[in-house]
Amino acid sequence: MANGRGAGKFGQGRAGWRFFGSELKRWREAAGLTQQELALRVFCSGSYIGQFETGIRRPQPEVAQRIDEELKSDGFFGRMCDELINGSLNVHYFTESAYKKGLSEYFAEAAYLEGLAHAIREYAPVFVPGLLQTEAYARAVFLAGYPGLSDAEIESRVAARLERQGILEDPTKPLLWAVIDENTIRRKVGGASVMSEQLMHVARLARARRITLQVLPFEVAVPALSGSLKLMAFADAPVVAYSEAAHSGGLMDDPARVAALERAYDLTMATALPPAASLELVQSVAAGYASECGWTS
Known part of the structure; x- marks a missing residue:
């Protein structure tokens, strides 16, 4: 499944990190793991995993690699993380709930x-x-x-x-x-x-x-x-x-x-x-x- 997606299809910026998060949630649930259980295996916190899944935060490459190891995703998350970080000079994290009327979009x-x-x-x-x-x-x-x-x-x-x-x-x-x-x-x-x-x-x-x-x-x-x-x-x-x-x-x-x-x-x-x-x-x-x-x- 992971091999079927080319790096160029991951998207950039906000949309890309939202997609990263939705895929992480799908793979995690398919593996029968809670956020906390996956977090323990990749040496972070459950709430941090939750922030990845909602697109608020992005993982560091080494965390993405550990996620690949635990979910047996054949390097999918590591490659996607690398593309999103190195394929764009300005990568941001965004969820629709973060935007409020009256706030500049960049803030x-x-x-x-x-x-x-x-x-x-x-x-x-x-x-x-x-x-x-x-x-x-x-x-x-x-x-x-x-x-x-x-x-x-x-x-x-x-x-x-x-x-x-x-x-x-x-x-x-x-x-x-x-x-x-x-x-x-x-x-x-x-x-x-x-x-x-x-x-x-x-x-x-x-x-x-x-x-x-x-x-x-x-x-x-x-x-x-x-x-x-x-x-x-x-x-x-x-x-x-x-x-x-x-x-x-x-x-x-x-x-x-x-x-x-x-x-x-x-x-x-x-x-x-x-x-x-x-x-x-x-x-x-x-x-x-x-x-x-x-x-x-």
């Missing part, structure tokens, strides 16, 4: 995984991270970035961003560590009143120990990271990285590449201000914006 997969992560480390060089944005700040960001959208479309995007923040309702999970460039707190997004509200919101989360906050000061002339980065860690799956540029973004889970990004993030943390000094700076800048608006504490 839908990352938003889904964000909700599964038990720890998130983020570096923000331009804007306050989306998970920490106030409504007014988010609206100002979208109005600047998408001036051609209707008011309804802007509000849909703002609502989707605020909905993502539901993962912070738990007092301890996920662990969220945010390193933001000093440029982020100095840029007057939406005006002084919007910035004062935004920075005080970030400060409240830091004071409540809901997030760990660091500011990368201007004195660090050359940051170890040159763009935005989100590292998502899971209880039973490898770390996934997400990087974003103008109106585009991509997930990365190649172990060597993720390890390099983690090292760069660690260097960024090491050169940033300590959390206490970062909080003090954010509060000071927020107070400056409030004074500009004529507000008094």
